[in-house]
Amino acid sequence: MCKPRWRLILVTVSGTQRQQDHPLAGAEDTLKDFWTNRPRRPRRGRKIAGVAAAIANRYQIDPVLVRVLLVVSAIFGGAGLMIYIAGWLFFPDERDQEAPLPALVGRGRSSTGWFFTLFLCAVLFGASIWTFNGEGGAGIVGLALLLTGLFLLHRGRGSLAPRTPPPPPLVTQPTMPLGTDMNAQTSQQPVPPQPDERTGPPAWDPLGAAPFAWDLPDPAPAQPEPQPPAPRRRRSAIGGITLGAALAVGGACALVAPHVSWLTPGHIIGIVLAIVGLGMVGGSLMGGGRGLIGLAVPLALAGFVFTTATSGPVPYDSGQDWGTITSRPTSVAMVAPNYSVGGGTVELDLTALPNTGEVHTSLYAGLGNVSVLVPANADVDVTCDAGLGSVDCLGVEQNKTDAHVNTVDNGTDGAGGLKIYLDARVNSGTVEVRRG
Template sequence: MTQNTGPVPGASYAPPPTTPIEPRPPLRRVRTDRVLAGVAGGVARWLGIDPVIVRVVLVILAIFGGSGLLLYVLGWLFIPEEGDPSSEAEKLIERGRQPGSTTRTVLIVGGVVLGVIVLVNLLSFGPMNGVWGFGGGSSLLLLLIVGGLVLWLANRPASGTAAWTPPSVPSAPSASAPTDSTTPTAADHDAVALTSTTAADTVTAADAAGFAYGGYGGYPGYAAPVPTPTPPSAPRQRSYLGLATMSLALVTMGTLGALSMAGVANIPAVVVLSAGVGVLGLGLLVGTIVGRARWLIALALPLLMVTVLVALLPSNLRLGNGIGERVWTPTTPAAAAGPFRLGIGDAELDLTDVVFPAGSTATYPVSASVDVGELRVIAPEGVTVLVTATNGLGEITVEGLPRTSGQDRQIITELPGIVPESAPTIDLIVDVAVGNLEVSRA
């Protein structure tokens, strides 16, 4: 390499290859075909559907809960207008900001404040205050989340390519070093060799340091190296932590569920679900140090929601007792003992055919349960019947007592009726977790 191979600033600078144009147009508010600020028209063009559909959806959402209005305002704020590089929100922030880093902070703080306001609103006015977040307000929350995601996804590719451009050609340092060394005296051959090496080294070092510099002029056929600008952050390695964790959570929940269904272990549904939440949480904890698994949060949140809901169900709810309709008609006291169980469905326990030993005054236990559904028990005449009825959520109708409904109640009573002096006793223990329970004489 000789002295005149110094970089010629900007001589053959090749810009990095541009990314191919996406088929989908960027999400922009339209200037034509607009009613208010062009949000609906822009979203419709972006989605490739008729603007009327978007407007109808927005109006419906505005009427039911007002989220349509909110979404429209958000769209007006955050979607830039056609031919305008920045959105209204960005312009607002642009006016008052000092260093570049505050933009994002302000946006995030604003988003959190907005979120808290929405949360407080839902908390105080939600139609289902008892089970907060699952009532009509949840659709608003869901819409906010979906809307935010759509906006983020829509603007991400555009800002990804536009926000960062390669640094300008650093002409000064790499050009000056060779220039200094290109003043050799004829008498100083060794020195020339020495300085030229230094010059070459300088160039190489500069090149290796990631400088985008002006290419090698004067070498025909020698393609100028494409400048390799230093990216803003190291390219992210694909992490399989999230996938592995999700799979592990599925296996855990499946195994626990199967054990419960097969009757090997009596595992409440809430434990199966919370085990899944726990595994996802452990994956996230691993992701604190190695690998990337943040999207597990999006998976754990709905699972937690279901867990919270299921935990609200009565504690006597168990899975694995079968689904369908049952009519139990035992004929002997031993067969009547049960326990009769049904998971989901309607069941009838008819004790009128049970033949008790003549002259028996013993107490015969009978137990029956339905998890979700209805249970009717028909007791025979001429027998003392002690009833212990437990109901998680629903109605209890025991003959001789007024019908009651409510949550987590237990009624202990004796069925009315004419019972001879020496008659057997049925100790009837019935349990319906969710649904109606009825006990009566034949």
């Protein structure tokens, strides 16, 4: 039996044909070609370092799309920030020979100094920690999607000529050998002919018949013919098709949502945003769909709000999705075991309670504020948590990510009397517990 051999397949990478005898050879050639023909960061059109503009110029797509993808992926998981800093380090400037990081190890010249290059390396290390240690693996998923998209983009459009030309080669002046007499060199140069200074006919030609005796003006240059106006670019229908599909799918999900528990407002916004994102990608390749950015930005913000309001640890069932809860019980029995909203405000006033008894209650807001007012003489054991925001629990303050305070305060009269056990939490917002 003869062993099967890999067929020789012609693979086109950046306009060149190569042979491969292994299924992974095409991917290897694409990666090598990407490194050889990396995007160059332009001077014009950049916002920070020109990484997004470099990718757009290299593959002839809309730079706004690249910026939106990097910003969104930077907010959700940090992958966009990691890719941007890496591009800053490995994509050369259009006027430099090499990128900052390869130039740091002596592989070329870069206008970026060594100190700033080391600073960018430190930022890249911090961004990688944020990306790989994020909750739910959003950073890893975003990084994988961005790298896969960049690989496919180079494989499909790597043969396109970049809009940013490579830097011109260095031109060196010719040098003369030592001991050369400069005066001798100069004396050997031929003397250019002097122009004829005569403006009138010579004495031997009073009628001016000699052709060189006439001093006629130069003919006026011919006027260039007016160029026809450039034809108007045909407007792509990708924007309208995407908008119609997003409205249709979003409306259908809203109608089905009461019967399907999974279709929360956050999930519906995510589905619509995915359709808009696909339309933006298709529009960047077909020359249209730029107006979809005005729809994608508010949808992304709304998705962030709904996701924040419904994510995070919830130690009890949420009482309502959105709104304000205000309560001022006058007895221990009137205090509910929990007060919670997905987004809004929870206000609890316990100053009307009697001086004896024991209270256990919890307060939660996904996106919003929690405020508790306790009696001046009550013994309070309180735990305050804020995933993103600030806490102020009986004078103990924290303002940072994952703020946590646990304190016990027996009031002005010392231990004894009414005992209150509180657990106040928010995903994004503020927590305040103070005495009335």
